[in-house]
Amino acid sequence: MCVQYHVVPVSVYNVLGGAQLIHHVTDADLERVRAFLEAHAETSLFLLSNLALLGPRLGDHPNSGNYQLLEERGRVAAVFCLTRGGNLLVQAAGRAELAWPILKACEAQPIAVRGVIGEWPTANALWRLLCADPRFQPLHSVKDVLYRLSLSAARLDRDAGRELHARALDAQDFDQWEPLNTAYLAELDLPAQAAHAQRKAAFVSGARARLWWGVFEGSRLAAIAGLNATYGSFGQVGGVYTGPKDRRKGLARAAMSRLIEDCTEHHRFARLILFTGEDNHAARRLYESLGFEARGAFGLLLGERRGAAG
Incomplete structure (x- = not known):
């Protein structure tokens, strides 16, 4: 049975100054979310494929999840999804400084983050934050070459x-x-x-x-x-x-x-x-x-x- 969670926006403030807003992707957001991911398609195919096949909401499939976006002054700066299987799929256009607010938004969900998949700068920054937690045990941590x-x-x-x-x-x-x-x-x-x-x-x-x-x-x-x-x-x-x-x-x-x-x-x-x-x-x-x-x-x-x- 699919468990549905109440969706609420989450506000986060950048340590560098300036308001950021993280919220769950709604139907009204889909066009600009796709446009952002398509602009970085080579490192966004998991996010794009899952969004097309499974939609932006958590379901029974292990690759489904609640898609969230991080906005800065009304513009999409990052899109991410914590899947039912615990993998955090992320696209932040290489902006590693967004790792902390992204991880905090995921930690507010009832699913534990077990892995990170995405473009290297942001994925690596998220991984370092995860590994700093003594409760987290790394199993596979390899930097891949994208071809x-x-x-x-x-x-x-x-x-x-x-x-x-x-x-x-x-x-x-x-x-x-x-x-x-x-x-x-x-x-x-x-x-x-x-x-x-x-x-x-x-x-x-x-x-x-x-x-x-x-x-x-x-x-x-x-x-x-x-x-x-x-x-x-x-x-x-x-x-x-x-x-x-x-x-x-x-x-x-x-x-x-x-x-x-x-x-x-x-x-x-x-x-x-x-x-x-x-x-x-x-x-x-x-x-x-x-x-x-x-x-x-x-x-x-x-x-x-x-x-x-x-």
Whole structure:
């Protein structure tokens, strides 16, 4: 059952002087909220995608949440959302000084902040505030490099995908996809974000929308790649993984090549975004060889608050 919370505006004052107002996003705010996020689309795809799919209110889905905006003199300065799963999605256009009022507004909600996802300067500032709390335990704190690929200039390697039997996954592939995805999360020290039934439902929905791809050796799924967010002409790549025994065979390249081909010809996207650890040199070489260009930094910072009820 969805729990509804009473929505009240929250006023916050900037330590540098000048009034700031933080309040929940209303239907009347949606146009300017979208415009602000679209102006920073490359680091806002989680916020944009969730807003389009789930709306600006907390619901049953673990990625749903109450969207809030921070205004300065009537202008949008930041948009953020604390999801039911405890992840704080944030876009403040790199203004790290807004981290404190954003965190205070989130702490007024009944959901504990367990992670921060967003553009690096603000995400990092929020992370530092969280880690200063002795009740908070960091689990995954890596600075990611943000990459962009313009699909009009993409280097399509069609032969790689076909020679190695790369294809879009369907709902029947879940039982093979699940252990690979679990291994991917474990290798990155990322916690599973939902129960098994929710993960299956999300995979089936994504497969039906042609958002997952894989490479097979015979009938065995050996490598995966997917889109974890889409909005307009943008797709965001995630979950690219090959098991240890299948590496150095070109499987990740084959999966990514088929993904790029389908995003160009089936989805008609104009641009792909992805982020990977700055020390993950093998992944970075792969993405750069496919034409992706480094565009900055992104924060995917996850932890746990001791004693949190969730």
